[in-house]
Amino acid sequence: xxxxxxxxxxxxxxxxxxxxxxxxxxxxxxxxxxxxxxxxxxxxxxxxxxxxxxxxxxxxxxxxxxxxxxxxxxxxxxxxxxxxxxxxxxxxxxxx
Numbered sequence: 580x581x582x583x584x585x586x587x588x589x590x591x592x593x594x595x596x597x598x599x600x601x602x603x604x605x606x607x608x609x610x611x612x613x614x615x616x617x618x619x620x621x622x623x624x625x626x627x628x629x630x631x632x633x634x635x636x637x638x639x640x641x642x643x644x645x646x647x648x649x650x651x652x653x654x655x656x657x658x659x660x661x662x663x664x665x666x667x668x669x670x671x672x673x674x675x
Contacts, residue, residue: 588671591630593618595639595661595670598653607648637667 597614598604606614612627622630631651634640639657643650659665663673 585671587630588669589618590615590620590622590626591634591639591669592661592671592673593620594627594630594634594651595653595657596673598640598651599658599661601653604653604658605650607645607650609648611651637669639667639670 593615594611596618597611598606608624608627608631611631612622612624615622615627628649631640631642631649634651634657635642638654639660640651640653643652653661656665660667660670661673666672
């Protein structure tokens with residue numbers, strides 16, 4: 580697995596962890612971008628949007644538009660992956 584693949588898996592987990600702790604499991608792409616920085620990421624908004632689209636294709640989040648923002652809401656499966664109760668091969672498992 581390449582460095583970029585590993586980084587992507589960790590970024591996806593970080594997004595799911597943020598959504599798991601957000602009110603109603605929901606957050607917009609702008610806030611997600613800012614709250615990923617304490618996780619050690621500094622993604623572009625386009626990168627966050629690309630990962631949200633990928634997570635939606637995997638049924639880990641639902642994405643809707645609110646003006647110029649994308650709003651992501653974690654699905655139950657996405658919350659389970661973030662909590663380590665379920666697995667996805669392209670999302671990093673959370674640590675102990």
